[in-house]
Amino acid sequence: xxxxxxxxxxxxxxxxxxxxxxxxxxxxxxxxxxxxxxxxxxxxxxxxxxxxxxxxxxxxxxxxxxxxxxxxxxxxxxxxxxxx
Amino acid sequence: xxxxxxxxxxxxxxxxxxxxxxxxxxxxxxxxxxxxxxxxxxxxxxxxxxxxxxxxxxxxxxxxxxxxxxxxxxxxxxxxxxxxxxxxxxxxxxxxxxxxxxxxxxxxxxxxxxxxxxxxxxxxxxxxxxxxxxxxxxxxxxxxxxxxxxxxxxxxxxxxxxxxxxxxxxxxxxxxxxxxxxxxxxxxxxxxxxxxxxxxx
Numbered sequence: 001x002x003x004x005x006x007x008x009x010x011x012x013x014x015x016x017x018x019x020x021x022x023x024x025x026x027x028x029x030x031x032x033x034x035x036x037x038x039x040x041x042x043x044x045x046x047x048x049x050x051x052x053x054x055x056x057x058x059x060x061x062x063x064x065x066x067x068x069x070x071x072x073x074x075x076x077x078x079x080x081x082x083x084x
Numbered sequence: 085x086x087x088x089x090x091x092x093x094x095x096x097x098x099x100x101x102x103x104x105x106x107x108x109x110x111x112x113x114x115x116x117x118x119x120x121x122x123x124x125x126x127x128x129x130x131x132x133x134x135x136x137x138x139x140x141x142x143x144x145x146x147x148x149x150x151x152x153x154x155x156x157x158x159x160x161x162x163x164x165x166x167x168x169x170x171x172x173x174x175x176x177x178x179x180x181x182x183x184x185x186x187x188x189x190x191x192x193x194x195x196x197x198x199x200x201x202x203x204x205x206x207x208x209x210x211x212x213x214x215x216x217x218x219x220x221x222x223x224x225x226x227x228x229x230x231x232x233x234x235x236x237x238x239x240x241x242x243x244x245x246x247x248x249x250x251x252x253x254x255x256x257x258x259x260x261x262x263x264x265x266x267x268x269x270x271x272x273x274x275x276x277x278x279x280x281x282x283x284x285x
Contacts, residue, residue, distance in 0.1 A: 031138065031139070033138040033143065034135070034138045034139050036138070037134050037135045037137075037138035038135060040134070041130075041131035041134050041135060044127065044131060045124075045127055045128070045131055048123065048124070048127050049120070049124060052120050052123065053120075056116060060107055060108065063107050063108065064107055067107065
């Protein structure tokens, strides 16, 4: 719960602060197309690496779980065979 | 009851020594990291292209006086590349069943990829003759940089597939090696539709 609030707070801060700072040099371009292009490519280049790393991280986590489950079931078989 | 189970209760018994299966093959992991960097390379080029295109007065793209790209012919050529990727998926399944059965689909995949690269070369020759060069405009610069970058990757991936075919012929190709070179070709195949949509249309 607390962690969720921190994440939401951080996201809100990120959403509000740049607007106050007017830090973006291209956010006020006269051309709508240019402004949209800058915003879209900024989002694209920011999220793409996060998506790739996150996707591979999730895939590796699932793979480790799968291997561990296979290992546990194999060990159970070993013990049953030893007991027999 | 065995001597081992008499010494240890079942829950305290040492686990049998077992070589842990690697989570991911080293070659595949290395290729994955390399592909990440290449994805960002193309993402940077595409982003720059998008911004430059949005700054063109009147949204006239291609700019006035510049040759038009062969959209339809390249679409057909793109189909060869996509089919090549699909055939490579079949190659993988064939290899898992019986490695020798993967030879024909792998060869077919290489040939389709070669057709794609060859046609791209012919397209470049025609466009150069029409006056579209790296220096003629930002339009030409982006075209040769993005499409040329992709062609370079395609040639590299084809060399990898040809090596895999050679190893397969000798009976020395491992699943990890095939997976590694295939992954690079999948990258070449999957990134192309995005480049086509951005550069050609």
